[in-house]
Amino acid sequence: MAEAPRQIAVLGSTGSIGKNALRVIAASGGRLQVAALSAHSQLDLLVAQAVEFSPRWVVATDIQVAEKFDWSKLPKGTELLMGSSELNRVVGQPQIDVVLAAIVGRAGLESTWAALDSKKTVALANKETLVMAGPLVMQLARERGATLIPVDSEHSAIAQALRAGQTAEVERLVLTASGGAFRHLSQNQLKQVTVAEALEHPNWDMGPKITVDSATMMNKALEIIEAHWLFDVPSERIEVAIHPQSVVHSLVEFVDGSVIAQMSPPDMRLPIQYALYYPDRVGGVAERLDWGASFSLEFSPPDPDRYPALELGHQCARSGGTSGTVLNGANEAAVGSFLAGELHFTEIVPACRSVLQSHNFESDPTLDRLIDLDRWARQEVSHWVFA
Ligand code: NAD
Numbered sequence: 199m200a201e202a203p204r205q206i207a208v209l210g211s212t213g214s215i216g217k218n219a220l221r222v223i224a225a226s227g228g229r230l231q232v233a234a235l236s237a238h239s240q241l242d243l244l245v246a247q248a249v250e251f252s253p254r255w256v257v258a259t260d261i262q263v264a265e266k267f268d269w270s271k272l273p274k275g276t277e278l279l280m281g282s283s284e285l286n287r288v289v290g291q292p293q294i295d296v297v298l299a300a301i302v303g304r305a306g307l308e309s310t311w312a313a314l315d316s317k318k319t320v321a322l323a324n325k326e327t328l329v330m331a332g333p334l335v336m337q338l339a340r341e342r343g344a345t346l347i348p349v350d351s352e353h354s355a356i357a358q359a360l361r362a363g364q365t366a367e368v369e370r371l372v373l374t375a376s377g378g379a380f381r382h383l384s385q386n387q388l389k390q391v392t393v394a395e396a397l398e399h400p401n402w403d404m405g406p407k408i409t410v411d412s413a414t415m416m417n418k419a420l421e422i423i424e425a426h427w428l429f430d431v432p433s434e435r436i437e438v439a440i441h442p443q444s445v446v447h448s449l450v451e452f453v454d455g456s457v458i459a460q461m462s463p464p465d466m467r468l469p470i471q472y473a474l475y476y477p478d479r480v481g482g483v484a485e486r487l488d489w490g491a492s493f494s495l496e497f498s499p500p501d502p503d504r505y506p507a508l509e510l511g512h513q514c515a516r517s518g519g520t521s522g523t524v525l526n527g528a529n530e531a532a533v534g535s536f537l538a539g540e541l542h543f544t545e546i547v548p549a550c551r552s553v554l555q556s557h558n559f560e561s562d563p564t565l566d567r568l569i570d571l572d573r574w575a576r577q578e579v580s581h582w583v584f585a
């Protein structure tokens with residue numbers, strides 16, 4: 199008998215990951231179906247997605263925007279809900295099999311939490327949830343028996359490579375990094391970069407926040423923390439390699455010196471598809487490497503002076519406790535200020551470092567405490583802003 203279609207909730211469906219996920223689902227020949235969609239803005243696009251995919255629910259998380267919007271084009275069988283608390287309720291509905299957590303930033307925490315709490319399989323793009331609350335999130339997943347599958351391309355690569363050996367046989371994880379939009383600029387040139395320049399990534403087409411994070415290398419810092427909590431590998435055994443081609447998505451080195459890499463052209467639809475069908479692999483929509491053409495792959499160690507964000511990532515992975523939340527909150531606020539033209543590009547990382555250093559570290563915070571500290575860290579960044 200054919201398997202019943204897998205019912206997917208796509209949280210953040212109007213974003214870069216959300217849209218790619220819908221392309222994976224559209225190409226699934228009915229094996230994957232959309233049960234729910236959520237978005238904060240771009241409600242026209244949300245309605246168009248609902249028309250194409252006929253979900254049981256759409257959730258517009260920004261109530262004020264949603265109440266003013268004309269919903270008359272929403273399909274008849276789709277129920278409209280408003281607000282984040284409705285989203286947290288919907289992800290636990292029995293019809294849903296997999297929740298794709300693709301809301302950007304701290305805003306994705308509660309819905310990811312609610313999905314794990316309801317024992318759902320969570321395909322996790324929202325790395326900030328793990329950066330903020332890694333130990334609590336992993337403990338919740340364990341206690342509920344919920345499966346957490348990374349969508350972040352590096353972590354998907356590592357999860358795939360880890361299938362080649364036992365946990366105790368892992369020597370180190372190597373996260374690859376493209377080097378971001380400004381890898382060729384001098385420190386002086388970096389001071390002058392504009393918002394438009396920071397939003398141009400050489401290899402990936404992503405949302406604004408992660409694109410800026412890639413340029414500052416904070417994205418890799420967040421990914422070090424994410425890898426630490428996901429795979430339970432200490433910070434000193436997580437390395438970063440600059441790899442401009444973005445073809446090797448990350449590597450695992452085993453104790454015998456064997457290194458297993460996962461490779462493909464840069465296309466987020468592949469790690470999304472891997473997570474949505476897990477543990478199966480299917481023929482898909484993503485591009486393939488062309489073995490009929492020659493190509494080269496380069497790797498080099500990152501210069502710590504040029505990429506000071508990396509040390510912050512290691513530091514937070516090492517110390518745990520409240521530090522990930524503070525780094526993440528400060529970074530989200532600093533990136534927001536940079537995008538608003540209120541902070542220089544080169545001040546993003548120093549602002550984060552300063553807030554991290556000035557916070558009162560606690561080793562075993564509750565989720566509520568972390569949520570308070572996230573607010574505090576954002577306020578601290580306001581001292582850096584030139585309004
Ligand atoms: P994006 O900005 O393109 O989309 C974000 C989505 O979240 C949108 O649907 C938006 O409506 C929704 N959203 C924004 N604020 C919200 C709020 N306050 N409450 C509820 N929903 C809100 O972002 P993206 O690039 O798709 O990234 C999504 C997540 O995936 C991020 O955590 C990012 O780090 C991660 N990720 C993205 C990529 C990529 O290629 N884009 C790769 C790896 C990981």
Ligand code: MG
Pocket residue numbers: 350351352421
């Ligand atoms: Mg990544």
